[in-house]
Amino acid sequence: xxxxxxxxxxxxxxxxxxxxxxxxxxxxxxxxxxxxxxxxxxxxxxxxxxxxxxxxxxxxxxxxxxxxxxxxxxxxxxxxxxxxxxxxxxxxxxxxxxxxxxxxxxxxxxxxxxxxxxxxxxxxxxxxxxxxxxxxxxxxxxxxxxxxxxxxxxxxxxxxxxxxxxxxxxxxxxxxxxxxxxxxxxxxxxxxxxxxxxxxxxxxxxxxxxxxxxxxxxxxxxxxxxxxxxxxxxxxxxxxxxxxxxxxxxxxxxxxxxxxxxxxxxxxxxxxxxxxxxxxxxxxxxxxxxx
Numbered sequence: 120x121x122x123x124x125x126x127x128x129x130x131x132x133x134x135x136x137x138x139x140x141x142x143x144x145x146x147x148x149x150x151x152x153x154x155x156x157x158x159x160x161x162x163x164x165x166x167x168x169x170x171x172x173x174x175x176x177x178x179x180x181x182x183x184x185x186x187x188x189x190x191x192x193x194x195x196x197x198x199x200x201x202x203x204x205x206x207x208x209x210x211x212x213x214x215x216x217x218x219x220x221x222x223x224x225x226x227x228x229x230x231x232x233x234x235x236x237x238x239x240x241x242x243x244x245x246x247x248x249x250x251x252x253x254x255x256x257x258x259x260x261x262x263x264x265x266x267x268x269x270x271x272x273x274x275x276x277x278x279x280x281x282x283x284x285x286x287x288x289x290x291x292x293x294x295x296x297x298x299x300x301x302x303x304x305x306x307x308x309x310x311x312x313x314x315x316x317x318x319x320x321x322x323x324x325x326x327x328x329x330x331x332x333x334x335x336x337x338x339x340x341x342x343x344x345x346x347x348x349x350x351x352x353x354x355x356x357x358x359x360x361x362x363x364x365x366x367x368x369x370x371x372x373x374x375x376x377x378x379x380x381x382x383x384x385x386x387x388x389x390x391x392x393x394x395x396x397x398x399x400x401x402x403x404x405x406x407x408x409x410x
Contacts, residue, residue, distance in 0.1 A: 194361065195262045195354035199330060200254035201366045205235075205245065211374050212280040213242040213343065215382045225384070227391025234391060244278055244343065244372035251335045251371060253348070253363060257325030262354035264323040269298050269305045269337055272370050273345035279377035283384045283392065284403045300339035300346060300373065307335065337373060345370040 216222055221237045223229075235243075255264070296307040296317055306316045323331055337346065347370050348363040365371045383400035387393040395403070 193258055195257070195259045195359060196264070196325075196350065196352055196361055197256045197258055198253065198361075198363055199256045200252070201363065202252045203245065203366060203371065204250040204252070205243070207285065208248065208250070209246040209285055210238070210283045211244050211246050211278040211377070211380070212238060212283075213244070213275075213278040213374075214280040216241060216281065225392045227387055227389040229391075231390070238283075239367055239369075241280060242278065242343075242372060244374040246282070246374060247338060247340060247376060249337045249339075249371055249373040251337060251348075253333045253335065254330055255325070255333070255350075256330045257327050259354045260327055262325050262352055264318075264325070264331075264350060264352050265358070266318040266322075266349075266351040267307060267333070268349050268351075269300060269307075269346045269371075270349045271300055271305070271344055271346050273343075275343045277341075277375040277377045278343045279380050281382040281384060282377075282380040282400060284395065284400050285386065295334045297336040297338065300337060300344045301341045305337075337371065339373040340375040343372070343374040345372050347371060 216225060216237065224233050224237055296309060297313075298305045298307045307318065308315060309317045312320075325331060335348075347365075350361040350363060352359055352361065379397075380400075383395040383397055384392040385395045385400065385403060
């Protein structure tokens with residue numbers, strides 16, 4: 120029985136030796152192959168990461184900011200600045216200023232901003248022509264302004280509340296685009312081609328952060344108009360529309376000439392406005408308007 124146990128132990132030891140011998144004999148080669156595989160895997164991973172990173176960088180530099188802006192809801196076009204020139208032309212009010220406190224401010228008792236606030240509250244409007252300056256800036260890698268048109272929101276009889284007469288010392292502004300609100304379908308034209316819509320033959324291409332300044336002359340002689348600007352643009356592969364209003368958050372305004380005004384004002388030496396007689400106002404105004 121002892122011999123049987125020894126025989127079984129001997130057989131078992133031989134089997135264990137036989138089972139271990141091939142693995143032990145191939146261990147150095149297996150280690151080298153394992154190291155080689157790890158090195159290749161690391162190299163391949165580094166190449167893939169570099170390729171993906173390069174592709175992402177190229178994509179992000181070209182389209183990434185556009186995608187971020189779209190996700191955040193940023194419009195393709197920013198209205199960076201809007202201004203209406205009231206400083207070098209005659210203006211009107213729809214309603215006369217009758218409140219004693221407001222009249223005192225107009226006469227110079229308040230600041231310039233206070234006088235302008237009172238005039239705006241009485242629907243202050245340029246007479247005959249509104250000179251509007253709009254600065255637009257692109258928010259995409261590429262966009263195109265297809266069209267800009269003035270849209271009439273309100274049409275009423277010409278304003279006759281008051282006429283404010285400016286001296287003619289100011290320098291005339293150069294106007295690049297013009298539109299007439301008296302037309303059935305107002306459109307912007309250029310002095311070189313006054314009979315052709317400007318945007319029919321020319322469009323404005325912008326890149327990110329590129330600004331464009333538009334000096335627009337919008338006329339209206341038949342009525343008092345309130346209007347805004349409708350911008351049609353192409354960005355991100357689709358057409359969008361934007362609305363541009365006046366700098367005070369209200370529509371732009373312009374009024375035709377009235378036959379007669381209920382009040383007349385001229386620039387005061389004290390910095391405000393002084394009442395003028397109709398005769399004095401007509402003498403100051405070079406053309407017959409309300410005279």
